[in-house]
Amino acid sequence: MSREQKLSEIIADHSGREGPLIPILHDVQEEFGCVDEEAEQAIAAALNLTRAEVHGVVSFYHDFKPKADPRPVVQICRAESCKSRGVEALIADAEQAAGARVKLHTVYCLGLCSSGPNARVGDRLHARLDSAALVKLIENA
Amino acid sequence: MTIIRISDDALARACGADELAAAFARKGHEIQRVSSWGMHWLEPLVEIDGKGFGPATLADIDAILDGSSGLAIGTIADHPFIASQQRLTFARAGKTRPLNLEDYEATGGWAGLRRARLIGSDAIIEELLASGLRGRGGAGFPAGIKWKTVAGATADQKYIVCNADEGDSATFADRMVMEGDPFQLIEGMAIAGEAVGASKGYVYIRSEYPDAIAKMQAAARISAQIVAPFVVEIRVGAGAYVCGEETSLLNSLEGKRGEVRAKPPLPALKGLFGKPTVVNNVLTLTAVPHILTGGGAAAYAELGMGRSKGTMPIQLAGNIRHGGLYETAFGITLGELVNDIGGGTASGRPVKAVQVGGPLGAYLHPDQFDIPFDYEAYAAVDALIGHAGLTVFDDTADLRAMARFAMEFCAAESCGKCTPCRIGSTRGVELIDRIATGGRVLAGVETAPQMHNMPKQGRSQDDEIQLLEDLCDTMKFGSLCALGGFTPYPVMSALKHWPDDFRK
Ligand code: SF4
Numbered sequence: 001m002s003r004e005q006k007l008s009e010i011i012a013d014h015s016g017r018e019g020p021l022i023p024i025l026h027d028v029q030e031e032f033g034c035v036d037e038e039a040e041q042a043i044a045a046a047l048n049l050t051r052a053e054v055h056g057v058v059s060f061y062h063d064f065k066p067k068a069d070p071r072p073v074v075q076i077c078r079a080e081s082c083k084s085r086g087v088e089a090l091i092a093d094a095e096q097a098a099g100a101r102v103k104l105h106t107v108y109c110l111g112l113c114s115s116g117p118n119a120r121v122g123d124r125l126h127a128r129l130d131s132a133a134l135v136k137l138i139e140n141a
Numbered sequence: 142m143t144i145i146r147i148s149d150d151a152l153a154r155a156c157g158a159d160e161l162a163a164a165f166a167r168k169g170h171e172i173q174r175v176s177s178w179g180m181h182w183l184e185p186l187v188e189i190d191g192k193g194f195g196p197a198t199l200a201d202i203d204a205i206l207d208g209s210s211g212l213a214i215g216t217i218a219d220h221p222f223i224a225s226q227q228r229l230t231f232a233r234a235g236k237t238r239p240l241n242l243e244d245y246e247a248t249g250g251w252a253g254l255r256r257a258r259l260i261g262s263d264a265i266i267e268e269l270l271a272s273g274l275r276g277r278g279g280a281g282f283p284a285g286i287k288w289k290t291v292a293g294a295t296a297d298q299k300y301i302v303c304n305a306d307e308g309d310s311a312t313f314a315d316r317m318v319m320e321g322d323p324f325q326l327i328e329g330m331a332i333a334g335e336a337v338g339a340s341k342g343y344v345y346i347r348s349e350y351p352d353a354i355a356k357m358q359a360a361a362r363i364s365a366q367i368v369a370p371f372v373v374e375i376r377v378g379a380g381a382y383v384c385g386e387e388t389s390l391l392n393s394l395e396g397k398r399g400e401v402r403a404k405p406p407l408p409a410l411k412g413l414f415g416k417p418t419v420v421n422n423v424l425t426l427t428a429v430p431h432i433l434t435g436g437g438a439a440a441y442a443e444l445g446m447g448r449s450k451g452t453m454p455i456q457l458a459g460n461i462r463h464g465g466l467y468e469t470a471f472g473i474t475l476g477e478l479v480n481d482i483g484g485g486t487a488s489g490r491p492v493k494a495v496q497v498g499g500p501l502g503a504y505l506h507p508d509q510f511d512i513p514f515d516y517e518a519y520a521a522v523d524a525l526i527g528h529a530g531l532t533v534f535d536d537t538a539d540l541r542a543m544a545r546f547a548m549e550f551c552a553a554e555s556c557g558k559c560t561p562c563r564i565g566s567t568r569g570v571e572l573i574d575r576i577a578t579g580g581r582v583l584a585g586v587e588t589a590p591q592m593h594n595m596p597k598q599g600r601s602q603d604d605e606i607q608l609l610e611d612l613c614d615t616m617k618f619g620s621l622c623a624l625g626g627f628t629p630y631p632v633m634s635a636l637k638h639w640p641d642d643f644r645k
């Protein structure tokens with residue numbers, strides 16, 4: 001199936017829904033790894049919005065990326081509770097382990113705040129990390 | 142063959158519960174995946190015949206099975222951490238399988254909804270008002286009044302929106318409800334629908350909670366027949382902290398940028414798609430089934446103190462020995478929570494500060510440990526209860542760094558609608574950096590001749606601190622929503638109680 005077809009299929013999946021834009025953007029991001037200009041245009045046309053409106057929404061939310069990044073992502077929580085449990089001391093090691101191969105991404109809270117430092121890889125969460133565990137996680141990502 | 146109960150809560154899983162359950166299953170035992178008791182320092186907690194073992198690893202399996210394990214904590218329900226609580230919202234925690242309808246029914250599930258449908262709108266709202274239930278999302282607004290306004294509005298369509306965009310550090314109660322007792326939330330929403338005449342409900346869950354999203358989607362599907370004609374739909378956020386603010390959440394649901402809307406109009410009158418809408422937090426809605434059954438509104442109102450009624454699920458987080466979820470009536474002191482129940486710091490060092498209420502909450506000093514958990518008592522010392530999350534810090538914490546982080550966080554998450562928040566937060570970071578380096582000297586670009594309104598002289602560290610206080614004042618009173626308006630709480634409290642961290 002061409003990209004174009006896939007796009008219109010995703011959009012069609014949400015027809016009849018109230019306020020379908022964010023669910024559509026999630027599916028597009030999931031399918032293509034990004035929401036690029038072409039996708040914005042197609043969505044705008046289908047929902048009778050301007051491209052600027054769609055772009056305004058896409059750029060507002062942290063989850064949507066304008067360009068696909070093929071690197072594996074490791075999300076590290078650096079919010080207060082994880083800070084109080086020493087996450088900042090792990091960052092240098094994490095960066096070194098990640099190098100250019102893995103993308104490290106800061107998040108503010110994964111909801112495991114009693115057991116930090118915590119990280120997320122895909123839909124898997126990891127708690128009580130120390131430097132060795134985090135480095136291993138990054139190496140296996 | 143033994144029946145082994147292990148939680149499938151995200152935290153237990155992140156600590157290895159899945160691997161543990163698989164290993165027990167390979168040995169031929171029956172595994173039941175239940176909700177979490179909330180004793181997070183013991184997760185993954187293995188339960189056999191009511192007795193607990195935790196935190197368990199793969200290496201402990203044989204010893205647990207033959208009863209020789211040193212991880213034994215005795216009967217879980219009798220553990221002081223559990224036995225000393227007053228659990229209403231979390232009454233089923235640890236006891237039921239989250240997506241099992243029989244378990245839910247057997248523990249009183251749907252009784253609130255059945256009764257609600259019997260007594261009708263006016264009587265439901267009467268009971269909610271009598272219970273004194275206040276919104277658990279932070280602001281503490283009486284839930285009954287909100288519902289009454291929506292019930293009184295005339296419209297062809299009304300909505301119930303559940304705010305499950307729990308983005309605050311140190312808060313995980315919403316997540317635990319959605320993962321551990323999802324039907325209770327759906328029941329609360331259906332009762333709200335019955336009360337105000339809404340046929341559709343949305344649960345807006347942050348995208349950082351994959352487990353909660355999956356559980357709620359399954360629960361909505363499984364219970365669709367039971368709550369019909371009320372319909373529940375799960376929506377996933379897109380990584381914007383500010384969408385926890387009710388009006389930006391509504392914009393996001395409508396497919397717009399999550400910018401905050403000015404009030405009025407109140408969402409109760411013009412909310413989602415311009416229709417009358419109840420927006421309540423997860424914990425508010427899950428308290429409702431209990432109020433309609435259990436001991437009823439009067440018994441609920443008897444718990445707590447002053448105008449803070451009922452129980453609050455308090456989340457013990459950060460550098461704390463016994464972290465987890467602790468539900469109790471309002472009125473308990475901060476010191477009891479941190480020292481007696483939480484067991485002090487996990488590191489064993491002295492407590493330096495406790496942030497209450499998430500990233501926008503104040504840092505409290507151990508001198509303030511006798512403050513009772515009560516909305517008004519916290520407001521009186523310039524602090525917030527918020528979503529009742531506690532982050533404990535030991536004496537290695539640098540409160541200037543935490544104040545800087547508060548500003549940085551505000552800058553990263555600002556929706557950009559109003560100036561004090563959008564610009565003030567960035568200037569706040571710079572200001573705290575200048576405080577750190579002892580003040581502002583005239584150098585570089587600031588002495589460039591073309592800058593007519595450049596400062597004529599440098600500023601001392603004290604001048605900069607004064608300026609930070611002014612900036613906080615401007616943000617507090619000039620911001621449209623809690624993000625910009627409350628960021629001064631952590632900053633000012635840090636400055637007030639730990640001035641040495643700033644002046645060093
Ligand atoms: S305070 Fe900040 S987040 Fe709130 S409306 Fe203003 S700019 Fe937006």
Ligand code: FES
Pocket residue numbers: 077078079080081082083108109110111112113116118309310311312
């Ligand atoms: S603060 Fe890190 S998981 Fe909540």
